[in-house]
Amino acid sequence: MTPHNKKIPRMSIERLPIYYRTLCNLADNGYLRIKSAQLGKIIQIEPTTIRRDFSYFGDLGKSGYGYDIAHLIQIFGEILEVNETQGLALIGVGNLGRALLINNFRRNPNLEIVSAYDADPHVIGETINEVTIQSLNELKEDSQTQAIKGVISTVPSHAFQEVVDYLVACGITSILSFAPEPVHVPKNVHVRYLDLTSEVQNLLLLSDIAEV
C-alpha cells in the first residue's frame, strides 16, 4: 500500500504530460472521476499500463471506484511543477524559432519562452511577443538574473556543438534541439533531439513496411 520505491521507468515518466493534459481536459468538462478503462480509450493506452504507471506515484485509485481526477491532477501537477513558471530560452530565431516564439506555449501557462537569441544582427533587437531578440553572448548574464530551466535550439547542425558548449558553460542543463546531429555534453546535461525530417521519413517508411 505504500508508494513504490522502485525506480520509475522512463516510459512511465514520459507519459505523465499526456496524462496530465488529458485529466485537465476532463476536469474542464466537469468530470470528477475516471477509471483506467475509460482513460485508456481516450488516450489509446492499455488500462493496465495506465494503472501501473499511476501506481509509481502512490496509491492513487480506489477499487470499484476509479480515480479522483482532481487528485490525480494535483499529484501529477506537482511532479510536473506546473505551479512554477518554467522559463525557457530560445536560441535561433529563424522561421521555426519565430513560430515557436509567437506560439510560446500559450496553452501551457507554466511554460514560457522568456528570452530569445540569434547570431544574425538583422534580427537582434526585434521584439516578438514581448521578447526582444538578443545576441547569444547575453545569455550568460541573463541566466544569472532570471531562471532559465531549459533551452530550445533551432540552431543548424554545423553550429550546434559550439552553441551547446557555450550553454553548458552558462550552466544550462536541459536542451531541446531541432538539429539532429548529436553533440557531446557532460553527463549532467540532457539533450533531447526532435528531428522533423526523420519523423516524416519514418512516417512514410512505417506505412510502407506495415503491409508486409
Next chain:
Amino acid sequence: MTPHNKKIPRMSIERLPIYYRTLCNLADNGYLRIKSAQLGKIIQIEPTTIRRDFSYFGDLGKSGYGYDIAHLIQIFGEILEVNETQGLALIGVGNLGRALLINNFRRNPNLEIVSAYDADPHVIGETINEVTIQSLNELKEDSQTQAIKGVISTVPSHAFQEVVDYLVACGITSILSFAPEPVHVPKNVHVRYLDLTSEVQNLLLLSDIAEV
C-alpha cells in the same frame, strides 16, 4: 550469410534515417569506408546495435574491413526511397505550418510539401514558397491528380478528428500531427504525434529526476 528473413524490429527501422543522413555526410566529406565503432562514436549508438541493425538489411560489411559507405547509402537510400520525391500535403498554415512551408525540407531533396490547406479564408490564396494555400476541400481532387504520400497537420486538437476523417476518406494513410490528442483511424492509416509541449515537459522532468 543470406539476409535475415526475420521481421525487422521497429527500432531498427526508426534509426535508418539517422544512419542514412550520417553516411551521406561522411561521403560528402570524402570518406569511403567506416566501421561500426567509428559510426557509433559519431551518432552515439552502440556499435553492436549498429551492426545488428545493418544485418537486417543484408550482409553489408566485411570482417576486418568495415562497411563501404557508398554501398550503405545505396541500400538505405533504396529503402527510404530517396530517389523518388515524396510529396507531402500541409494542413493548417498558422505560424508553425508557415515555418514548415518556408523551410520545406530544403535539406532533403526527396521530401517536398507540394500543397497546403487551411480553413481561414484570409490565408487561402496566399502563396508561400511557390505553394498556394487552398481550402481543405480541394485536397480530395489534388490527391487524385498528384501523389501525396503523407500529410503534416498543425490543425489544433479540437478540429483534428474531423480533418482526419476527411483525410482518410481521401485515401491518405500517413499523418504527422502536431496536436497531441489521439484520433481514431482505420488500421491501415498511420498517425504519428509530435507533441512539442510534452517534449519540453519531459526534457525538464527527466533532468529533475536524473539526479535522484
Next chain:
DNA sequence: CCATTTTTGTTAATTAAATCACATTTATAG
C-alpha cells in the same frame, strides 16, 4: 448487513530491445 459487481494494484508471463561474447571472416604485414 450480506452478496454481487466493479475496479484497483501487483505478481507473473510475455514481448521487445539492447548488449555481451565470441566464432568466423577478411585484411594486412612479414
Next chain:
DNA sequence: CTATAAATGTGATTTAATTAACAAAAATGG
C-alpha cells in the same frame, strides 16, 4: 603463403516495457 590483427554477424544473455491474470478492496443494490 602464413600468422596476426581487426571487425563483422549472430547466438545467448540481459534489461526494459508491456500485457495478462487475479487476489484484495471498495462500492452498490437488495
